[in-house]
Amino acid sequence: MGEPSRLAIGARGLVLGLGCLAVVVPFWAVLTTSIASPEEISRAGGFVLWTREPTLDAYRAVLSGGIVTRALMVSAGITVVGTALSLVATITLAYALSRPGSLLHKPILLMTVFTLLFNPGIIPMYLTVKQLGLLDNYLALILPVLVNAFNVIVMRAFFLEIPGELLESAFMDGAGEVRILLRIVLPLSKAVVAVIGLFYAVAYWNAFFSAMLYLQSPEKWPLQLVLRTYVVNDTPIGSDQLSSNLENLPPQISVQMAILVISILPILLIYPFIQKHFAKGLMVGAVKG
Amino acid sequence: MHSQRNRWRRDRVLLLLALPGVTALLLFHYLPLGGNIIAFQDFQPFLGIWHSPYVGLDNFEPVLTGDPVFLNALVNTLIITLIQVVFVFPLPICLALILNATISERLKRLTQSILYMPHFLSWVIVVALFQQMFGNGGMLNGWLRSADLSTFHIVGVPELFKLMITSQVIWKDTGWSTIIFLAALSRVDPAQMEAAVVDGASAVRRLWHVTLPSIRAVIVLLLILRLGDSLSVGFEQIILQQAQVGAGASEVLDTYVYNHGIVGGDWGTAAAVGLIKGIVGVALVLGANRAAHALGEQGVYTK
Numbered sequence: 202m203g204e205p206s207r208l209a210i211g212a213r214g215l216v217l218g219l220g221c222l223a224v225v226v227p228f229w230a231v232l233t234t235s236i237a238s239p240e241e242i243s244r245a246g247g248f249v250l251w252t253r254e255p256t257l258d259a260y261r262a263v264l265s266g267g268i269v270t271r272a273l274m275v276s277a278g279i280t281v282v283g284t285a286l287s288l289v290a291t292i293t294l295a296y297a298l299s300r301p302g303s304l305l306h307k308p309i310l311l312m313t314v315f316t317l318l319f320n321p322g323i324i325p326m327y328l329t330v331k332q333l334g335l336l337d338n339y340l341a342l343i344l345p346v347l348v349n350a351f352n353v354i355v356m357r358a359f360f361l362e363i364p365g366e367l368l369e370s371a372f373m374d375g376a377g378e379v380r381i382l383l384r385i386v387l388p389l390s391k392a393v394v395a396v397i398g399l400f401y402a403v404a405y406w407n408a409f410f411s412a413m414l415y416l417q418s419p420e421k422w423p424l425q426l427v428l429r430t431y432v433v434n435d436t437p438i439g440s441d442q443l444s445s446n447l448e449n450l451p452p453q454i455s456v457q458m459a460i461l462v463i464s465i466l467p468i469l470l471i472y473p474f475i476q477k478h479f480a481k482g483l484m485v486g487a488v489k490g
Numbered sequence: 491m492h493s494q495r496n497r498w499r500r501d502r503v504l505l506l507l508a509l510p511g512v513t514a515l516l517l518f519h520y521l522p523l524g525g526n527i528i529a530f531q532d533f534q535p536f537l538g539i540w541h542s543p544y545v546g547l548d549n550f551e552p553v554l555t556g557d558p559v560f561l562n563a564l565v566n567t568l569i570i571t572l573i574q575v576v577f578v579f580p581l582p583i584c585l586a587l588i589l590n591a592t593i594s595e596r597l598k599r600l601t602q603s604i605l606y607m608p609h610f611l612s613w614v615i616v617v618a619l620f621q622q623m624f625g626n627g628g629m630l631n632g633w634l635r636s637a638d639l640s641t642f643h644i645v646g647v648p649e650l651f652k653l654m655i656t657s658q659v660i661w662k663d664t665g666w667s668t669i670i671f672l673a674a675l676s677r678v679d680p681a682q683m684e685a686a687v688v689d690g691a692s693a694v695r696r697l698w699h700v701t702l703p704s705i706r707a708v709i710v711l712l713l714i715l716r717l718g719d720s721l722s723v724g725f726e727q728i729i730l731q732q733a734q735v736g737a738g739a740s741e742v743l744d745t746y747v748y749n750h751g752i753v754g755g756d757w758g759t760a761a762a763v764g765l766i767k768g769i770v771g772v773a774l775v776l777g778a779n780r781a782a783h784a785l786g787e788q789g790v791y792t793k
Contacts, residue, residue: 209591209693213588213591213592216585216588217588217589217592217601220585220601220604220605220664220665221601221604221605223661224604224605224607224608224661224665225604227619227622227623230622230623230629231619231622245632245636246632246635246636247627247628247629247632248622248628248629248632289510290510290511290514291511293507293508293509293510293511294507294508294510294511294512296504296507297504297505297507297508298508300504303500303501303504303505304497304498304501304502304504304505305501305505305508309508309512312512312515312516312520313511313512313515316515316519316520318772318775319523319768319771319772320768320771321518321519321522321523321525321526321768322522322525322526322747322761322764322765322767322768323744323747323748323751323752323760323764324525324528324747324751324752324757324760324761324764325522325523325524325525325526325528325761325764326518326522326525327751327752328522328525328528328539329517329518329521329522329525332538332539333517344514344517344518345518346518347510347511347514347518348511348514348515350515353511377503378503378504378507379503379507382507403610406612407610407611407612407613407614407615408612409612409613409614409726409730410725410726410729414752425612425614428614428615428618429614429618429730432618432621432622433614433617433618433621433730433731434733457622458622461615461618461619461622464612464614464615465611465615468610468611469607472603472607472610475610476603476606
């Protein structure tokens with residue numbers, strides 16, 4: 202192939218370098234500001250990009266009880282419970298749909314795929330959740346998004362690739378459907394279950410509008426709503442909200458940045474696991490559907 | 491009859507397995523569709539769907555008579571879609587071409603990991619990060635202030651709002667959207683490429699005559715999906731920032747529905763606008779798909 206010119210290589214490097222900086226710099230600024238000392242912050246008049254006197258006071262203030270601590274537990278709870286329920290419902294539905302020719306196979310498949318085409322709309326969704334008595338209930342953040350048809354289709358495609366002889370021989374040995382799903386299909390599908398589980402988890406952790414729509418009492422707020430109120434809307438956060446025992450509250454900006462770090466951290470922690478599957482080409486299959 | 495019973499016995503476990511998922515889809519995708527009936531009612535929450543009076547097409551009046559508030563939301567939606575199709579859509583293609591030309595595998599992996607990351611952050615986090623960087627008390631203005639330079643007002647300026655949300659979309663999703671183009675690029679026929687080199691085609695000509703044609707199907711597919719989604723633009727993203735810039739610059743169809751219905755209590759009109767949006771949305775996907783077939787492309791589904 203023709204040698205690329207030095208200019209072209211340089212230009213490409215520049216674009217990629219700037220792109221990466223645009224992602225990394227905000228994270229870095231948020232992190233360093235959350236651990237900088239109050240003196241450094243007042244000296245800099247806001248953001249600090251390098252700290253010589255790191256302190257975890259802001260984290261202590263935020264995590265020693267109070268609204269952020271509670272919101273963190275709520276978000277963690279919804280994410281764990283929601284992901285578990287979603288995985289069970291998605292796996293069982295995908296498995297049932299991976300056995301062509303079974304009763305109602307076609308209509309159920311069509312019904313599932315069809316949900317990708319339309320969206321019921323905000324108002325009817327709200328009224329439905331209200332009619333079902335789920336307002337101000339954490340289930341309202343889970344049940345409406347319990348099953349994502351796209352994930353069902355992806356998982357079904359993987360189940361369909363498992364050799365039929367494997368299942369047949371298990372049937373011969375008298376195993377039932379549930380046993381086959383648990384003992385044969387799932388162990389062979391760990392990767393796709395992991396990826397789809399991670400996608401559900403990220404979605405539950407990030408959910409913001411459903412919480413704003415369905416939860417009325419502030420004490421039920423998940424982290425994203427706390428983040429909106431105290432960081433995006435800049436509502437002052439004081440000892441009333443933090444119930445902190447610290448004598449001096451850390452500067453507002455450190456507290457805000459600490460909340461931001463706490464909400465980003467779980468995503469950063471699971472990101473390598475999501476990434477592990479990029480290489481296997483799994484994601485491409487998933488994205489293409 | 492007998493075989494039917496056998497079949498039932500064999501398949502009832504499968505049906506039971508499908509039950510939780512099917513119930514969730516019925517309850518939260520199909521049942522709410524029926525709720526759109528309130529678009530034709532003077533819906534009163536205390537009367538409910540069953541007892542609210544029917545009012546014909548009254549709720550569709552803002553749409554039919556071109557009410558300025560509704561038109562503003564529609565125009566904003568279309569402008570944002572246009573901006574995003576023209577300026578946002580091509581970016582991942584360019585980025586994928588750049589990544590694809592990067593020879594060092596390790597460097598490529600590293601940049602990909604960094605650039606994909608923002609996709610997994612919530613809109614609340616992305617908006618918060620942007621404000622902390624560009625807000626009036628943000629990092630950029632902090633620097634300018636400490637250097638005794640005049641500060642930029644970017645956040646909370648209605649005229650710059652569309653620029654702002656476009657930058658956020660670019661920051662969050664350009665990296666992630668390269669995945670599918672990179673996959674297509676990896677299937678470009680090397681023999682064709684070599685033949686082009688032997689024939690003395692320049693880099694630009696190779697790009698135009700070999701690379702781009704081989705990823706055209708994917709580009710068309712994604713463009714269809716984007717156009718089919720013309721009426722939906724970043725609802726969470728916009729609702730988070732609406733208070734700062736006001737409805738004039740930021741109201742889109744989805745926020746109109748939310749603000750008029752859930753916040754304002756004008757349930758009927760909101761549901762009517764939502765219903766029209768949904769129907770036009772489905773028609774757009776089907777129409778765009780048909781256009782793709784007419785152009786000889788695969789589209790989202792075949793037939």
